[in-house]
Amino acid sequence: MKNAKLCILTSLAVAVTAGMAALPTSSAAAKTLVYCSEANPEGFNPSLFTAGTTFDASSRQIYNRLVEFDRGTTNIVPALADSWEVSNNGTTYTFNLRSGIKWQSNDRFTPSRDFNADDIIFSFDRQRVDSHPFFNVSGGTYEYFQGMDMPSLIESVEKIDDLTVRFNLTRPEAPFIANLAMDFASIMSSEYADQMLAAGTPEIIDQEPIGTGPFRLVDFQPDAVIRYAAHEDYFRGKAPIDDLIFSITPDSSVRFAKLQAGECDVMPFPNPADLDAMRADPNINLLEAEGLNTGYLAFNTERAPFTDVRVRQALSMAINKQAIIDAVFQGSGVIAKNPIPPTIWSYNDAVEDYAFDPDAARALLAEAGFADGFSTNVWAMPVQRPYNPNAARMAELIQADWADVGVTAEIVSFEWGEYLRRSKDGEHDTVLLGWTGDNGDPDNFLAVLLGCSAAQDGTNRARWCHQPFEDLIQAAKRTADVAERTSLYEQAQVISKEEAPWVTIAHSRVFEPISSRVSDFRIDPFGGHVFYGVDIQE
């Protein structure tokens, strides 16, 4: 019995070795790129989830959207839509669709028609109309769609003809086009959906995706590997690589070791501590770019003493941001002075940051009636994020800086889900958090994180509702004129600095170590990984 098992094991091992030995010969014919991804995707329907890992595995390889971000930039370019017109009052958007776009196929489904307006209607109505047959399929939570306020914004989506679609909005919304380039707005096949619904297995469309994108899903083994093959009929032309493999590797030290050993070609989220070793390795190219993110400390402005603007200003002055950049980001970040990163348009470079000045901070605290300081807490996130690679360490530095001006801070941490929930409920005094942009629009930072409605629902961790600021960002939402919006947002940034609801701490740089064999990989400002257009040398 035991021997039989051993026999099977040995033959398995032999088979595996043989398979591995066969791999290089087969890859001589087909170009394969291996990406060491950091975690399992939550699923393959990007509108159901919010994690970047899921978008990397689904929307960014398999699907397309009406409009998309040009690879490596935040610029909007036409994708499934060739062109679009906006009505004068800003409430109707008419899209002219590209013709001849082919859908992918798999074992269950072979498309009988090209992409058309029905697919657009299906993809939006599924998330929008609660009587839609697919609304409740696969859990039916469309967090991004709801978070972007789409259900109340979109009044209807109409099909004008096969290649023309019109969106009727309830109000003018300047960031609407940028929102349509986000992952949740990926377009799925309505024909595939109809077939699966008829077969009684509607959830299959979320598990075995069919898209128009550059790669089709071949196989997914949780905790191990995702395999993709190039979509031959992709409308922008077949991808330069033939096979794309995601090798799921949660530990960043292990990812680095695999990259060094040539077992993967691209890896995300390197340890800041490993960057020097990566720069020194001749077989690794370390790409870097400004991240579209902001790490901040939010004061709970509903709680004393942070109701007093002088206290917030004093504690902003007390923090030595350069020390944080050195110790926490290890040089992979820059000091933030505005809530939005400098890569976003309308960034106000004229804003003057609070200089590190403990003496002035003590004087200001004394003026506010806290000459002897006070006790408070600093919440530190338990996870690593691009905008904050080590929140506990950042909190320790802030703790020491504040102790210097007489403020005693206790560091508090919870499990990540609990942390987000409790800080949303406003249980903190001060909290460390951050934000990575979704669509490159300033509204995505300023309204979502500092607006009055966000102060009520909690995404505004400072719980700061300041009317002059609110008026500016609401006005900027209603107009499509970029110059006017820019000036409104610039004023808003001045106010947010004066009122100091946040200590803006850092914008991190994003690093992507890639094998020197890989060419034309571009860092995605949104933190994603797009492999169409990337090539690899044999």
Place this chain on the structure above:
Amino acid sequence: MTVTDQEQAEQTAQATTEIEQPSPLRQFWSSFRENHGAVVGLFTIIIMIGIAFSADLIAPHDPNQQYRDFLLIPPMWQDGGNSQFIFGTDPIGRDMLSRLIHGSRFSLMIGAISVTLALFFGVTLGLAAGFFRGWVDNLIMRTVDIVMAFPALLLALAVVAILGPSLMNATIAIAIVALPQYIRITRAAVMGEAARDYVTASKTAGANTLRLMFITILPNAMAPIIVQATLGFSSAILDAAALGFLGLGAQPPTPEWGTMLATAREFIRRAWWVMTFPGMAILITVLAFNLMGDGLRDALDPRLKE
């Protein structure tokens, strides 16, 4: 005449054996001393206690002082080292040696408090279970079975999650997790002793229940409990380090060894000293307690004696 002679001879013989019979402490020490590992362990622990008590005097720096110009300085004997920081500095410029020295306080304190707590409740409950038997025994031992059904660290995590993360709560959690072992060992020892003749004699002589439990039986059942307490000390330190590593034990900036280890993880390839020294400190302390515990068992357990 012959009878008296015989008696006298017997008396002398008795007297000589009394002289040759060393005191229990001396006897214990002579058998403990034979185990060299145990002696090394004992001295290491004594030194450790000395360091913990004099931490304020011998530590070269304040353990929480951040020298922001000296981030991640290697130990002084390496290139780039600085004689100001003998074991180097951590990622935010705190002196490693001072943190390690102060860390010994926390580790020993966690060990001492959690073992004392577990010992007190464990021995009381175990004694009650072993002495009264019947439903008392059933109640206590079935509860113990339930507690033991959970993996130790998982249970400690759950307890800390309920109480909130702090050093004191971690200590309490560790004590709760260790409790079943003390109860079981005490109960077994007490059951063995309760059937002995001297206990029956004491009972016949009119000793009350409390006297029987605490004065007659307990001292004779102490040996395995002492061994368990010593070994429990090391597992308490280890568990506290594990909880600290998971962020549920000591909170920053407390220089607890497990926490120090956890916050330095990312530097394993670049700055070996931030991880190695706290790890070594844990290793040495735990090893010392284990060695001493083994020695104690050899010296105290009559069944292991030749």
